[in-house]
Amino acid sequence: MIEIITIGDEILIGQIVDTNSAWMAVELNKAGFQLAQITSVHDEADHIKKALDEALLRADVVLMTGGLGPTKDDITKQTLCEYFGTKLVFNPEVLENIQQIYHTRQSVMNELTKSQAMVPEKCTVIQNRAGSAPITWFEKEGKVIVSMPGVPLEMKKVMSEEIIPRLQKHFKTPxxxxxxxxxxxxxxxxxxxxxxxxxxxxxxxxxxxxxxxxxxxxxxxxxxxxxxxxxxxxxxxxxxxxxxxxxxxxxxYEDKPVEKIIYEKLKSSGLTVSTAESCTGGNIAHRLTLIPGISDCFKGTVVAYHNELKINMLGVSAQDIEQYGAVSSQVATQMAEGARKVMQTDLAVATTGIAGPTGGTPEKPVGAIWISVCSRERTITRSYVFGNFARENFIERSTMAALMMLNELIG
Amino acid sequence: MIEIITIGDEILIGQIVDTNSAWMAVELNKAGFQLAQITSVHDEADHIKKALDEALLRADVVLMTGGLGPTKDDITKQTLCEYFGTKLVFNPEVLENIQQIYHTRQSVMNELTKSQAMVPEKCTVIQNRAGSAPITWFEKEGKVIVSMPGVPLEMKKVMSEEIIPRLQKHFKTPxxxxxxxxxxxxxxxxxxxxxxxxxxxxxxxxxxxxxxxxxxxxxxxxxxxxxxxxxxxxxxxxxxxxxxxxxxxxxxYEDKPVEKIIYEKLKSSGLTVSTAESCTGGNIAHRLTLIPGISDCFKGTVVAYHNELKINMLGVSAQDIEQYGAVSSQVATQMAEGARKVMQTDLAVATTGIAGPTGGTPEKPVGAIWISVCSRERTITRSYVFGNFARENFIERSTMAALMMLNELIG
Incomplete structure (x- = not known):
């Protein structure tokens, strides 16, 4: 059993959301460890020690994040010295590591940063290759206590490369x-x-x-x-x-975002795609362009929020908008086919719906959407009703549905 | 002092990130309460009781979220009965509330849902107006223990409308x-x-x-x-x-997202806006279209990821792209002015930059971006270098910079 203790006022005043713990939980789970509890406490010595006491009653491993900055409000290192009855000593390897990092970043070290090279005497020091705060690994009565930085990038690197492999070795996990x-x-x-x-x-x-x-x-x-x-x-x-x-x-059959799957299929078949978005407001394009390398396959988007842009830029029939409404099978299909033509891509995807909170009718309620995907040979157009969710939720669900239809079209 | 206990396996396996606690921390802080600790535990009776014991040693109020679903793995309600030495009794008002909610959603209640109307006898029941799990408020030796659902929408509603006002009254906060x-x-x-x-x-x-x-x-x-x-x-x-x-x-001088500020200014002056995005890939449009009512002012977007779309759809000079590169002052300016013309808006904003991780040069490194905003009278074009952040981070920073320049242009 493992417990996590996150240390820092910023979590308890809600300044930051603790995403570290969820990431750690996933990675520990994957490595065969169970998490018993997550505890967030202030930068406060007595409270940290109490949390450690309680965690060690239940768990074999306590992973602590945060409170390792060089400023005076960060006290994790001193607190651990008190807890384990040891003192801070200078560690030249840590200083060398910090110097290297600062050299790469072309930054200049100050006295505060140098103080990061002071570490508890009775512990194993693990170098932080992404930052200046060293990682400390204590063992006590067969139990392991690790203190690492709360900066997500630094924590993730050291967890993946050092802590999890060491824990697996220490506990001989299957x-x-x-x-x-x-x-x-x-x-x-x-x-x-x-x-x-x-x-x-x-x-x-x-x-x-x-x-x-x-x-x-x-x-x-x-x-x-x-x-x-x-x-x-x-x-x-x-x-x-x-x-x-x-x-x-x-x-x-693998753990990969659908936009990455789409990207790989497009790339291997040399196909290009464009999007024409109304209610999703550019979010399909946003999701696709988060994938590095997507510029090989994704050419662009027309967000046609106003009907005149649907008509002028995508060639949607003004009469059809009049007759069937902007949220209709006809308009979605014409948007997709128009996008494919105008942006000269092999494939296109289009959305038109009612994101709310207003604008719904009994026939076309808030949450109703038409999505169309097309290639040279084939057009698929479908309607969904995603219920009266919050606007943001509707946009995410619509984006996902559009990406799934695109994935289906590519096959 | 207040403590939060979040209950649910899904947090401890990393299936969900606990955003509830940060939201609660902010709201409690605003209402004048301090948070001492956040604890996440499994749906496990003994562990929940232990966490409650420990929290009540430190805090006057313990707010518990989660574990209130109707399925057998959710045990918070039964555990609280054991903890406070009481039993579950049927509460007709809760049933009525659930029936109303189901009626609005046009859903049919099943037996499991009806069981939500069973509540601990010795407590104050607060109705959940957004879901089926009632909120229970216990008092013990001057301390307050509240159990509420973990569904963010339901938790937020009841915290704002019921729990915080009651706590302020109970503790006569200044x-x-x-x-x-x-x-x-x-x-x-x-x-x-x-x-x-x-x-x-x-x-x-x-x-x-x-x-x-x-x-x-x-x-x-x-x-x-x-x-x-x-x-x-x-x-x-x-x-x-x-x-x-x-x-x-x-x-x-107020706590409001910049896109909301922009929306309000546009609306009151009757101005319209469009965006022309390269490296931000539609994210500016996405951020704007998250604001309800934005369709009054936001007409649309061209995401011109490929240069041919910059030329064909926004009228950027092919020769300038050749001469100055796609990431240049000239191209950013022409994209903004092109967007304004093509989409017939009063204002436009354009971005062109290098999101990375590849594509940088010594002269134009990853993270370099040109942003241009224009109205009929004025064009402002600036360059930024946002450093070698992760791609997602670069896109968010660029989006923010573009929104800030748009806000500046509107004045």
Whole structure:
């Protein structure tokens, strides 16, 4: 059992959201460790020590983040010295590491930064290759206590490269294998019902997790065992069973965002894509352009929020807008086909819907959307109603639906 | 002192990031309460009781979220019955509330949902107007323990409308006043240096918080006291001093996203805007279209990721792209002016830069960007270098810079 203690006033006044803990939880889980508790406390010596006491009653490992800056409000290092009855000593290797980092960044070190090279005497020091605060690893009565920086980039690097491998070695953990299958179009609760029987029949050494996100549910099968090869075989067999239950609803057999999957398919087939967005307001383009290298395949977008842009820039028929409304199958289709023509791409995707909170009618309520995708040979146009969610939620769900249709079109 | 206990396996396996706690921390802070600790535990009776015991040693109020679903893995309600030595009884008002909610959603209740109307006998029940799980409020030896749903929408509604007002009444808290001043263009560490003297001179009953976000720093001055009027006057005086120190770097005297500020200015002056985006890939449009009502002012966007779209759709000179490069003052300016013309808007904003991770040169490194904003009378074009951040970070910073320039142009 592992516990996390995050140290820092900024979390307790809500200045930052603690995303570190969720990331650590995922990575520890993948490595075969269970998390018992996450505790966030102030930069306050007594409170930190109390939290450590309590955590060590329950867990074999306590991972602490934060409170390692050079300013006087950061006190984790001194507190750990008091807790373990040791003192700070100068460590030349840490200083060298900091000097290297500052050299790369072309920055100049000040006295405060140099003080980072003072570390507790009775501990293992692990170098921080991404920042100036060293990582300290204590052992006490068979238990492990690690203190590392709260800066996400630094924490992630040292967790992946140093802490998790050391923990696996220290506790001689078995091999852990994960396989993720991604499902779209079945709500989590329905999916759970359909999978109940199969889930109950899973052997004890396999574990299933549901990870839902805006219409996608990732199913992660994890297994722990001594024989990596047998484990892999057992998991692959279960994936085959899952395939026979869910069929077409599975769109990926790996843990990868759909926009990355789309990008790889486009790139390997040399196809280009454009988007024509009304209610998604550029979010499909935004999601695609977060992928490095996407400029090979993504040419551009027309966000046609006003109808005159749908007409003038995408060639949508003004008469059809008049007759069927801007949120209609006809307009979505013409937007997609217009985008493909105007931006000269092989494929295009278009959205037109009612994001709310106002603008809905009984016939076309807030949350109603038409999405169209097209290639030279084929056009698919569908309507969805995403219910009266918050505006942001509607935009994310619509974006996901559009990306899924694009993925389906590419095949 | 208040503590938060979040209950649910999904946080400890990293399935969800706990954004609730940060939101609650901010709101509690604003209402004059301090948060001592945040604890996340599994849906496990003994662990929940232990966490409650420990929290009640330190705090006067424990706010618990989660574990209130109707399925068997959610056990918070039963655990609280055991903890407070009471039992579940049927509450007709809760059932009525659930029935109303289901009626509005046009959904059908099942047996599981009906079980939500069973509540602990010895507690105050607060209706959940956004979901089916009721809120329970316990008092014990002068301390308050509240259990509420973990669904963010439901938690936020009940916290704002019920829990915080009741806590303020219960603990007779003094008046709390906040005033937020937003600064752009000065990094947090530099800002702190410039404000050191002023900050040290603040009277003890006023508190300053720095809230940084992609180039913006919000400075929040908070004060607590019995005389609301005097407090307000004291804070306003400090804001005047701040104004004299920071001058033009302050762009807002209220806590509102810049896109909302832009929207309100556009709306009141009847102006329209369009965007022409290269490296921001539609994110400026996305941010603007998150604002309800923006369709009054925002007409559309051309995301011109490929140069041919810059030329064909925005009228950028092909020769200038050849001569100065796509990331240049000339191209940014022509994109903005082109967008204004093509989409027939009063204002336009354009971006062209290098999001990375590849594509940089010594002259134009990854992170370099040109941004241009224009109206009929005026064009402003500037370059920034946002350093070698992660791609996502660069896009957010660029978007913020573009929105700030647009805000500046509108005046």
């Amino acid at each position: 091999a852990i294998i994960h396989k993720t299958v991604q499902v779209y179009g079945i709500p989590e609760s329905q999916l759970a019902l359909r999978l109940t029987e199969w889930e109950n029949s899973l052997p004890e050494y396999l574990h299933l997790a549901y990870l839902p996100n805006f219409g996608i549910v990732k199913l992660r099968i994890s297994g722990a065992g001594q024989d990596k090869y047998k484990l892999e075989e057992a998991i692959n067999q279960q994936v085959e069973t899952l395939k026979s239950i869910l069929g077409e609803s599975i769109f990926a | 008046a709390i006043i906040h005033k937020t001043v937003q600064v752009y263009g000065i990094p947090e560490s530099q800002l702190a240096l410039r404000l050191t003297e002023w900050e040290n001179s603040l009277p003890e009953y006023l508190h300053l918080a720095y809230l940084p976000n992609f180039g913006i720093v919000k400075l929040r001055i908070s004060g607590a006291g019995q005389d609301k009027y005097k407090l307000e006057e004291a804070i306003n005086q400090q804001v005047e001093t701040l104004k004299s120190i920071l001058g033009e770097s302050i762009f807002a």
